[in-house]
Amino acid sequence: VTAPLEADVLVVGGGMAGAVAALAAREAGARVVLVRRSPGATALSSGAVGVAPGAAGRDAPLAALRGPVEAAQAHALRHPDHPYAVVGAALGALPEALAFAARALPLLVPALDRPRVLATPLGGAAAAALCQRSQASGDLLAARGPVAVCGFRGHLAFDAGLVAAGLARTARRGGPEAFAVEVDLPFDDPAARPHELARGLDAPGAAERLGEAVGAALRGRGAGVALMAPVLGLDGAARAAERVAAAAGLAVAETLSDVPSVPGLRLQAALEAALRAGGVEVVTGALAGPAIPGALVEVAGRVIRARAWVLASGRYVGGGLARRGTLREPALGLAVQAAEGREAGVHLALRPAASLTVRDRRAPQPLLSAGLRVDARLRPLDDGGRPVHPRLLAAGAVVGGHEQATDGTGLGVAILTGWLAGRAAAGGIA
């Protein structure tokens, strides 16, 4: 029998929120154990960090988009159940939390005062606070000339024509002009899936050959940036995007990603590298049975004891919430709250999950914003509105009140609440 793994903070969940919480607690001097089962929603994300939709309207000029902090404040005012609103004055720590995440994850470029406007793989434009280095030159507000959207000849996964047509609409809002070209892949694999393309480009010589093809296709066209499918390398250390750009002789950027997401996988890999570098003990496995902070828990044969816990287990994709007839929080058995239920005096979360969707696609969906209810210090609340435990905190998508998959605030909430919860959990230790 091995001795229990003693720590100050136990983090449950290894996505953006859990990793940021663990790193923030580590920075505050705590000994941290992070338990995670598998990659989750972070690995399926676009690869960039959206803090809040800065939209001033669908057709508003891009230059009128609000900066990340201002957008988050505006979002909190409009959505009183949103974590940005629930944390109250702590929302002011958002710039610090974003800067912390950008420092911890070298593949991200730091936030600006204005949003970065990045192209989606379907030709839309989305505001992001942080983005990966491979996406940064695709910022439509910083493009120095027309955007050349490069598709791969014979490959159907990325439709350059569609993206260029979509960006032409954005051009009316002050974005750059766009046109589509096709280039040859440096290897013949018409059925390759995104992560296989990315792995192929990591190989020595492949990214260079692709870059030469891009450079040849765009010679004399005056393009400011070549925008490509989000498959430029799976291994961040291989720097495939930079190699393509160097060989092409112009700026190269990826679009945001749909699922399956290579940039999302890179982001997840960067989190894991940061946890290793930061001295966080990572245990792979599921938490077995409900327990409370301070108690011994067993994960994959390791016994762990920690004074404070941060639950960052995600929403449905991460497995932090499960639909088994009704909505459950499987790790600790905490009370799940569905939005609107409180006001109506009804426990929506106790109803069958299928009844929590409404027909109007644009209306708020109680099922999609369900999660834990927390107080301003991010402590989960029980049915009576009292904190479950003084040293149990929640962060990220497991906290309810926002439709994190669609409202454009998912990773922003993960970073803010992760950072706040990590520091709070480590509080009073050092």
Add this chain to the structure above:
Amino acid sequence: VASLKAMLYLGYRAIVAHPLKRLARRGTGLERFRAAYVDEGLAPVTPEDRAAALAAQECISCGLCETGCALAGADPMVRALGLHAAFRLYGRGPHELPLAAAALEACAGCAGCDALCPTGVPISRVVAQLRARAAAGVDASPADEAAPANPGIVSTA
């Protein structure tokens, strides 16, 4: 008039046609059940099959498992389909399972996918189970080893 005709037809079905059909039919109850329902995916299952199906239901088709899946050596059609397609095929009628046989055979059993599933589906176990079922064929379902092959079931294997 229309409702009178409808009532007469229903009466004919109840008093004449249905009793005659019952007299004419052959085979045990299980055989008749299988003849009627197997094509619709309502075949009898073993407890193991049922456990695997329940586990597979947690699949949300996110595709994260595929990034750890060495299907690269498989047939292009199988690769394009991907591994998690196996779960969608799972819920269909057993007579469609043989269509997935190529995809299931392409699995090397490396179990690299299991650690990648965010909802905890034991993917390699489900795939192994499906393979066994596909290999055993449609008619080798449980509880009727002694029953003769039913001509009502067309095997696509």
